[in-house]
Amino acid sequence: MVRVTITQVAEYAGVSIASASRALNGQIASAETIAKVQHAAATLGYVADATARSLKLGRTHQLAYAVADIGNPVYVEMMTAIERVVSASGYRLVLSSTGTSSSSVDVVRDLGRGYVDGMILSPLRVTDELLAALAKTPTPVVVLGRLPDGTSLDTVRADSVTAMRLVVDHLVAEGRRDIAFVNGPGDTTPGTFRRDGFNTAVTAHPLVSTRSIDADDFTIAAGYAAARRVLDGDRRPDAIVAANDLIGIGAIRAAEDLGLTVPDDIAVTGIDNTELTGVIRPGLTSVDLGADERGRVAAELLLARIAEPSRAAHTVTVAPALVVRGSSLSRARAQGRAPHHETDSTELDEERAAG
Amino acid sequence: MVRVTITQVAEYAGVSIASASRALNGQIASAETIAKVQHAAATLGYVADATARSLKLGRTHQLAYAVADIGNPVYVEMMTAIERVVSASGYRLVLSSTGTSSSSVDVVRDLGRGYVDGMILSPLRVTDELLAALAKTPTPVVVLGRLPDGTSLDTVRADSVTAMRLVVDHLVAEGRRDIAFVNGPGDTTPGTFRRDGFNTAVTAHPLVSTRSIDADDFTIAAGYAAARRVLDGDRRPDAIVAANDLIGIGAIRAAEDLGLTVPDDIAVTGIDNTELTGVIRPGLTSVDLGADERGRVAAELLLARIAEPSRAAHTVTVAPALVVRGSSLSRARAQGRAPHHETDSTELDEERAAG
């Protein structure tokens, strides 16, 4: 089919293009004109060209969510939450995956070209270059994740320090005394803050020995490899704190491959509380960082900024909540539960404990 | 930051906007002009407005991937494959999630408005309404999935009949004699063709008794619920064929909750061969429908059609491959393997057998 323009509609209806436009957009027009124009549009199969309309109006009604790794379910969860808010306000959400193609700097520049009215960014690394690009872009931005103090941007962040404290306190309470932290790449934003959070959390337990290692990625495969390095050593920890659920799952697989039982021989915990935690056995204890809530708030902040561009920058921190499942129970408690009864028929989760 | 236009760049550089445009786009221009304009653009922080450029050029350099349920990892896999091809050709890929917001008809209409140069569609249901919308849209389309015969559109499809035959033959070979098919919603395209495939496949085994049930969704939760209905009955099957991996995982959980052991008491298989199959224990036997390949081919077909709009419609069918893991082995074979040695350190998969 060939594209039909408003000029052809106007011609067909025998009115001016202005009248056609008005009739189509619900502006003031006579009933007769509206009828003629709508009939013409329907017969011709007219759909207004979004590009021309955007150019004229200066708004695209498109918002972008830019994320490095859409393969991680936690970002899908965020996107779903964002989509819900955004589409309710008449915007379309487009996803820009920064992972496979260009760096997030390019993405910011690209989105600054004007095909979106605003963007939500989940950067894995916050470089000076990125901050410069963000400062320069004319497009409203909300950043999901930590930014340097003093940066004047709308931000939504998780509370890594509390998250790690919840996990560490829980493991110590369950009797663990030698905890290994398997982080993602240490130069990423989540990597940095989760490491700092872990280090802070363990100072409260001076008798517990600890160590840290970086996985090459926040993925199952990288978590597996890193956990193998930890577990192959001669001093085997009795608990692994993973920087996210994917790494945690990799760690569980690594432990099993070495003939270890989780949680009897070693406890494992994750972060993000993705759906995966309930898919594996034992269920993976995790900290819910409020992905859904963070996505929702980010979308609301963005809409608010678009409505009022000069408003002050807001920073919202979402509180984490520990969700205990089988992977971190003490030996005694674990034996009190039959593994195959862990599944709850509705949630597929074992239990939830607010943090 | 306020948006800067090419007019301001031209003014700053002391040249006409035509020269500015030429200098910026690598057209013919004197070295001096280029230098002045580039300097001006850099100082002013100019980025060309994509909307205006698109209106002028008639192309957006954007492609869309429209999918109902991005929560299903198989679609993420497809998207990744598409993104790879598309970005190599200088296009941006935007994701339109049709699930949460509007129907796919609305999405097609919306994308027909012109902010994308083409779209790849994974419709869950192919209605007459959708076909009409597809026939009318001026935007090139490639459909992932089955279309009615005679529809003249580029299409990439999986081979459900072969896929189901691979699974059923395998289960029968492993000694299963009472197979329950847990489908997704029967009115969806995958639901229809997987059901038909199953029915065809079992005719080759007249001694095997079978039955079918629809889950409400292609999700873990829906699979769990449907499997419970199957397993709670008095005649318990010795194998469950799930219409996708998520349903299969739900079925494994359901079996475990009833105290059944997989695969000893009951075998379970999935479809799609997503990463999840290697995450759970036992590993889920699944049929790889070639999501990566289908995504790649779809992207190539779309690019080809954009380059040559009048070319004949192509239909490409991608061959499936059975991947056997622990969930479907016969009792004897399963006992030959220690469950915690299933994991391969690189692939996290147990074994792969081409179909």
Add this chain to the structure above:
DNA sequence: TTGAAAGCGCTAACAC
């Protein structure tokens, strides 16, 4: 090599 000007398709003054 450069500048003036047209025009992509649309909406919104503005005058009638």
Add this chain to the structure above:
DNA sequence: GTGTTAGCGCTTTCAA
């Protein structure tokens, strides 16, 4: 209530 016209920001003839 309707038509004429300007113009969103850009690229590209067309003359010079």
